[in-house]
Amino acid sequence: MTDNSDLFTAKMAAIGFAPPELPDGLPPPEALEAADRTSRFWTSDHAGELRVGTPDHRREACKMFRETFNPYRPAVIAWPQLSPDMLRRVTSLPIWDIAVHTEGRARLRFASYAAITPTPEIRDALMLNAWEENRHKEVLSNLAKTYGIALGPEPAYRVPRDPEWMYLVTGYCECIDSFFAFGLFELARRSGFFPLALVQTFEPVIQEECRHILLFANLVAWQRASLPWWRRIVFELRVAAAWVYIAWERLVLARSMKSNGMGTGQDSNFTMSSAQAVTPVEIGVRDLMTICLEENDRRFAGYDARLVRPKAIPALVRLGLFLTRPWTRKRRSDDAGRIDEGSPAGG
Numbered sequence: 001m002t003d004n005s006d007l008f009t010a011k012m013a014a015i016g017f018a019p020p021e022l023p024d025g026l027p028p029p030e031a032l033e034a035a036d037r038t039s040r041f042w043t044s045d046h047a048g049e050l051r052v053g054t055p056d057h058r059r060e061a062c063k064m065f066r067e068t069f070n071p072y073r074p075a076v077i078a079w080p081q082l083s084p085d086m087l088r089r090v091t092s093l094p095i096w097d098i099a100v101h102t103e104g105r106a107r108l109r110f111a112s113y114a115a116i117t118p119t120p121e122i123r124d125a126l127m128l129n130a131w132e133e134n135r136h137k138e139v140l141s142n143l144a145k146t147y148g149i150a151l152g153p154e155p156a157y158r159v160p161r162d163p164e165w166m167y168l169v170t171g172y173c174e175c176i177d178s179f180f181a182f183g184l185f186e187l188a189r190r191s192g193f194f195p196l197a198l199v200q201t202f203e204p205v206i207q208e209e210c211r212h213i214l215l216f217a218n219l220v221a222w223q224r225a226s227l228p229w230w231r232r233i234v235f236e237l238r239v240a241a242a243w244v245y246i247a248w249e250r251l252v253l254a255r256s257m258k259s260n261g262m263g264t265g266q267d268s269n270f271t272m273s274s275a276q277a278v279t280p281v282e283i284g285v286r287d288l289m290t291i292c293l294e295e296n297d298r299r300f301a302g303y304d305a306r307l308v309r310p311k312a313i314p315a316l317v318r319l320g321l322f323l324t325r326p327w328t329r330k331r332r333s334d335d336a337g338r339i340d341e342g343s344p345a346g347g
Contacts, residue, residue, distance in 0.1 A: 004104060004157050008134060011111045011159065017127040022073045032072075039070040039207055041302040050306040053225025061218035061307060062125040068211055068303075069128065070204050074138040079146040080197035087147060089193060096144055097152045102177075103137035106130075106170050108157050113167035125215060132208055139205055168242040171216035175310040176246070178209045179317075182299055183292030187283070210299040213310050221308040243312075286324065289317050 027035070044050065044060045051057060082090065107130045114126035144151050160166035185206055188194045194202075220239075227235055293314060300309050 004154060007157065007159070008108050008111065008130075011108065011115070012127065012130065015111065015115045015123070015127060017111075017131065019131060020069065020071060020128070022071050023076075024073075026076045026078060035070050035072065036204065036207075039068045039204065039211065040299075042068050042304060044304045044306065050304075052221050052308060057218070058119070058222045058226075059121060060304070061215060061222065062121040064303065064307065065125045065128065065211060065215045070208065072204055074135055074142055077139065077142065077201060079143065079201060080195060082147065082195065082198070086195055086198075090147055090198070091149050096140065096149050100137055100140045100144070100151060101154060102173075103133050103140065104154060104157050106174070107133035107137065109160055109163070109166040109170045112160050112163040116163050122219060125219075129212060129215060132212070136205055136208070139202075143202075165238065165242070168220070168238060169245055171213070171220065172239075172242055172312075173246055174209065174216065175213045176313055178213050179296055179310070179313045180292055181206065181209065182295035183288060186291055186295045187288065207299060214300065214303060214307060217308045217310045286321060289321060293317060293321075 023031075042064050044063070046056055046060050050060055110126055110130035110133060114123050114130060117123040117126060141151070143149070185199075185202075189196075189199045224232060224235060224239075296314055
């Protein structure tokens, strides 16, 4: 059987990818700060509107991805030493295996889609995206090795038979996962669950995910707008099918986790289970969703406002918060009434 990494490397070489140059050692603090700022803030020098579906829109979206590249090197990341309590917290999180495997699949899927993409600038952006997914896998693997986190054996990653389909599924999965990851990461930072040094060390990976889904959202929007109407109908059906597939896949995963004894019924709501795991205080669904929205907006704020943002999950969450406001107000009113009835003044 071909080694997973060899399969990915061979695929990237076959489509003509040349890895970007990276620093040999750990760059000085000022260079790290400059690279971090470059990765977070970008404005196109294109004058006027960037109409979705035009060559200008396609060019600037790919240019954004290329020019915000952060040249950090996983092998020289200085992972901070953790106290025994912090180490226990980090190693007890049940996310490391699935995170490594997710990145392993994503890198090959993006590389496969790049191989069938006829537009050179899109193909180049997708190849860099695939390479960065592989770098995320290296970062996570190095973190696990540093802190003694035992990872299960990796599955055999396979070249997809339908690259566009798997690109859509993987891209929309990243849009969903990143939205909630932004909020959970911020919640962990606020609560002190992760030490500040570890948060700062891992931060470039989180922001890089923001770039990934920004590129995905713009490439999908560009393709949707540039297709003739009869091909667009087919494309929209594929997008809808991808969302249905993701929903079904998540449901099956939640059920398998419960049936295999990997958790309780809360595992069907992985986001809330994770939220309770990374903070010592109880947090409600609405509060967590508000944090996710704030972090999502903050991380995208530095990029040119003319680029398309992922909209589906933020829109659904905002709708949910709006629809549940009456129940929230009623609950607060009931709680206040109970307090008044139990107070000396109310008796």
